[in-house]
Amino acid sequence: MKERRVLSLSYGKIIVKPEEKLVGLVPESFETYQVAKPGDIIVRCTDLQNDKTSLRTGLVEDFGIITSAYLNLASNKGFSGRYLHYFLHSLDTTKVLYQLGTGLRQNLSYQDFKRFPVVSPPFAEQVIIAGFLDRKTIQIDKAISVKEQQITLLKERKQILIQNAVTRGLNSNAPMRDSGVEWIGEIPIHWSIKRAKYLFQEVDERSPHGQEELLSVSHMTGVTPRSEKSVSMFMAEDYTGSKTCQSGDLVFNIMWAWMGALGVSDRSGIVSSSYGIFRQLKTQMFNSQYLEMLLKTIGYIEHYNKVSTGLHSSRLRFYSHMFMAMEIGYPDLEEQNTIVEHINLESGRLDKAVEILSQQITKLKEYKATLINSAVTGKVKVPGVVEPGDEVARPDMQELPAL
Structure with missing residues (x-):
């Protein structure tokens, strides 16, 4: 009960929970929580039949504690934890994990999980593959983050468009008056x-x-x-x-x-x-x-x-x-109609831009998942990996001890 840093698995990342959020739906005591160390791999292995869009695996970067409902894995000697993390991530994104659950709620225990075969190239190759994926996924995540920020700005612009149009009209030169009502403010x-x-x-x-x-x-x-x-809300019989x-x-x-x-x-x-x-x-x-x-x-x-x-x-x-x-x-109905027509036209353009960015994000996420899966299973040649038949070892292979 000495460790106070609480970790959480959120969309494929292990994050530190802010202290202000350690209220409400949390246990009275963290005594049953398990210790997680940097390099450990966390797998959320409950209710495999549900929530198939969120990511169920994550690599621990910070020392802390995490719910014992999760599977906590440490890599054995001779294996790269980062490589195994990417390997399990590929099992997650390709929905392989969902086939391993047992019981009424499709849960995954370590007794079932430990029998699963793992593609394991030599340790040196694991390190190179993990490093390659670290670099590439950072680039992809940055590109996704930029597009998500653009979407946020476009949505804010749409809200401002609607806010101004329905509360102040379309004519910026129209004479205004104070309504005297707090939530209405100035109006034409x-x-x-x-x-x-x-x-x-x-x-x-x-x-x-x-x-x-x-x-x-x-x-x-x-x-x-x-x-x-x-939604799975309660439905009345009558x-x-x-x-x-x-x-x-x-x-x-x-x-x-x-x-x-x-x-x-x-x-x-x-x-x-x-x-x-x-x-x-x-x-x-x-x-x-x-x-x-x-x-x-x-x-x-x-x-x-x-x-x-x-x-x-x-x-x-x-x-x-x-x-x-x-x-x-x-305003009167005629002006309302004009305002709505303007909003629909302008917001339609903004929605189209958001749709295009969303499609690009989807493709980037698909590319990331495909890249990880291909790299950890040997479907693509990762720069720096020396394969049988290569005449000369690459320079970065000589630098492996430094890694």
Whole structure:
């Protein structure tokens, strides 16, 4: 119980957990944790049938402790730990590990793992291959990191585009006025400000049979069919009596409104009875896309957080009367339509750029996995490795003792 540095396996890397995160879902004591030393290889060998996209192996760089649920491997004398790490990584990315699990939950024990054959070239070659892969993977990871940063900047640019357009309009020269409302701020002088109760009515219509399409509301996707969500949430046996919504209705997930979990539905369906459903008092008052984007802007979400009630940040509730008392700043429908058209055009270009970068990242990751697999299994010749038949040993082979 002397070691306080807690390690964690995250997407193929062993990281040191920050002390501020050692709360919540962690054990009261780390007494059962195992010691991990630099050079050890960690394998997450539980639930092999699930979570097949994340990486399950990692090389330890820092001395620390890690959960005993993981398999901790140390390389025997005469074997390079870095080479074996890359070899196991290739088994992971090619899904070989998933075939080794046993039992109901497809777990992998060392008793099963130790029988697995390992490609083991001479130690000198292992060192050269590992060094080659170290250099190449660093280059690939840097290229991926640059593209991920570009994606982050593009997404931020899109958010700024939406934020400015729906709260200030498209005309940068339009006269502005102070709304006098904290979460609205300055708006064009010709825009309206009204409380939600003068714009919407709360509806509480119930399904007599529960056979309508089941919808859910999240901060990421708004109102979407539950069938399109890749979640394993509890499903009720009978949805009779659930709230129904119509196309164009504004739906709030009361429990997660503080995160922006709301949306305007584009279809009829049923939702949780705990959701809030609001319908425009007059038709054609709001463009559905404009309304959803406006109510998801930073100022409005900060307002939901401020007025919501609850004992904990993750238990806040934004009730219907809170929405009805809230002021909303908006232009007329014609200007809303123009704003939405502009946003769709510009954000479409940004989304296309993000898609291209994402494809490039996918290809780089595929290339990295292929390179590692080919190098550790001898499918490609690694510079510096002397193969039978080579007439002269390469200079770097002579430098092996220094490595």
